[in-house]
Amino acid sequence: MRKKVKTSDVKIANRVRYDMGKIEELAESIEKFGIIHPPVVDEEMNIIAGGRRFTAMRDILKLEEIEVDVLQNTDEITRRELELEENIQRKDLTWQEELAATKELHELKIAIHGPRVKGIEVPGRWGVQDTADTIDRTKGSVSMDLKLAEGIEQYPEIADEPNKFQAMKKLKQLEEEAILRELSSREVDIEQDYVNLVQGDCLEELRKIPENSIALAVTDPPWGVGMDKNSQLSRKTTIEYDDSTEESLELIRLCAKELYRVLAEDSHLFMFCAITHLYSMIQSLEDAGFEVDSIPAVWVKEGGGSPAKGFSLPSAYEIFLHAWKGRRELNSGRSNVFQFNRVPSAQKVHSAQKPEALLEEIIELASDPGDTVVDCFAGSGATAIAAARRKRKAICIEKSPANFARMREHVNEFLIQEGVDRGGEVEEA
Numbered sequence: 001m002r003k004k005v006k007t008s009d010v011k012i013a014n015r016v017r018y019d020m021g022k023i024e025e026l027a028e029s030i031e032k033f034g035i036i037h038p039p040v041v042d043e044e045m046n047i048i049a050g051g052r053r054f055t056a057m058r059d060i061l062k063l064e065e066i067e068v069d070v071l072q073n074t075d076e077i078t079r080r081e082l083e084l085e086e087n088i089q090r091k092d093l094t095w096q097e098e099l100a101a102t103k104e105l106h107e108l109k110i111a112i113h114g115p116r117v118k119g120i121e122v123p124g125r126w127g128v129q130d131t132a133d134t135i136d137r138t139k140g141s142v143s144m145d146l147k148l149a150e151g152i153e154q155y156p157e158i159a160d161e162p163n164k165f166q167a168m169k170k171l172k173q174l175e176e177e178a179i180l181r182e183l184s185s186r187e188v189d190i191e192q193d194y195v196n197l198v199q200g201d202c203l204e205e206l207r208k209i210p211e212n213s214i215a216l217a218v219t220d221p222p223w224g225v226g227m228d229k230n231s232q233l234s235r236k237t238t239i240e241y242d243d244s245t246e247e248s249l250e251l252i253r254l255c256a257k258e259l260y261r262v263l264a265e266d267s268h269l270f271m272f273c274a275i276t277h278l279y280s281m282i283q284s285l286e287d288a289g290f291e292v293d294s295i296p297a298v299w300v301k302e303g304g305g306s307p308a309k310g311f312s313l314p315s316a317y318e319i320f321l322h323a324w325k326g327r328r329e330l331n332s333g334r335s336n337v338f339q340f341n342r343v344p345s346a347q348k349v350h351s352a353q354k355p356e357a358l359l360e361e362i363i364e365l366a367s368d369p370g371d372t373v374v375d376c377f378a379g380s381g382a383t384a385i386a387a388a389r390r391k392r393k394a395i396c397i398e399k400s401p402a403n404f405a406r407m408r409e410h411v412n413e414f415l416i417q418e419g420v421d422r423g424g425e426v427e428e429a
């Protein structure tokens with residue numbers, strides 16, 4: 001119901017809008033064109049929507065009487081809902097105000113309707129899509145507001161960023177720094193942690209592991225084939241290391257020594273390798289103390305369709321070296337040809353990702369349940385997943401923070417989905 005009231009009778013309090021912004025401009029426009037949408041009040045004359053318009057008329061135009069729309073029979077929650085909905089849809093909120101109001105509205109709606117739980121269909125429950133529909137926005141942009149609003153509570157400095165996108169970038173950076181701080185403060189505890197994901201340089205991190213404590217090493221070092229200079233690589237992999245032949249072979253040489261030290265007296269090592277560097281890698285492993293099978297094992301990459309016609313034969317296999325320390329028998333007899341499907345591109349989180357089934361087979365062959373497996377060039381974390389499936393513990397080291405973040409998410413998702421006991425490791429997403 002629309003009616004004329006005295007401005008002195010209207011009450012305005014507890015507003016979303018605490019920055020009145022360009023209130024003079026609004027007053028000018030009202031003076032010139034009149035008011036199209038009068039402020040909305042409840043029966044007690046409390047402003048529900050249109051607080052800025054009201055302030056412009058009362059404080060700038062000094063009107064003593066104005067028109068308002070009176071909403072009848074509204075409770076406290078409905079009033080707040082209306083107020084938030086209207087405020088959010090206005091274009092002149094600062095980004096900080098907009099996301100605070102979006103979060104409040106979303107939480108209010110959930111309190112009224114109950115939360116929608118992924119995978120469980122209960123009619124009438126409230127989710128992000130419903131909030132997005134209410135305020136005429138996309139689900140993605142509302143999700144971003146909700147994440148940012150929470151982020152600001154944890155890191156208030158984000159609010160100083162000029163816009164939401166910069167703020168999101170800052171939030172990701174701060175979150176990543178916090179993860180790295182947490183991880184670097186942790187000592188590797190192979191007794192406690194079921195899946196231990198470590199961000200750092202493999203040489204430094206391997207040095208923290210006690211000698212003779214690991215049952216098996218399965219790893220896939222940089223290939224030393226100039227990947228860092230290859231612009232054709234998928235966006236899923238971040239090459240943050242020097243992949244020149246010299247650097248890689250030196251890294252593998254030093255790493256072989258550390259792996260020999262941490263491996264148990266009777267244990268095995270499997271190391272993927274570029275065919276071009278086969279003999280240098282055998283040499284490095286032997287120099288470290290391993291006995292090495294000079295005939296590499298082969299992963300025959302099944303699936304992936306027929307290659308296009310061209311001038312060369314695209315490779316459909318990879319090789320890996322098998323080495324051992326002491327004399328531990330393998331758990332079963334098998335040939336050195338391993339036939340396993342490639343990881344479909346759409347499912348990859350790392351361009352060099354190995355199939356978990358292949359790694360499971362290797363782990364099953366050369367370790368026992370409860371043993372610890374190390375992968376010091378972890379990439380996607382496929383070794384951690386394979387080890388967990390086979391009830392082994394895993395220590396997976398990855399140097400690149402970007403690859404590490406993807407690995408962490410990937411492994412975490414697996415652990416949550418399969419309900420694997422994670423000991424003291426990664427917290428839920």
Ligand SMILES: C[S@@+](CC[C@H](N)C(=O)[O-])C[C@H]1O[C@@H](n2cnc3c(N)ncnc32)[C@H](O)[C@@H]1O
Nearest residue numbers: 201202220352353354377379380382398399400
């Ligand atoms: C060939 S990829 C491993 C892919 C992995 N096998 C998988 O299935 O996802 C090698 C990985 O080692 C990482 N890396 C390179 N230098 C490293 C170092 N010094 N310490 C630890 N990780 C390193 C790279 O960032 C890269 O992700």
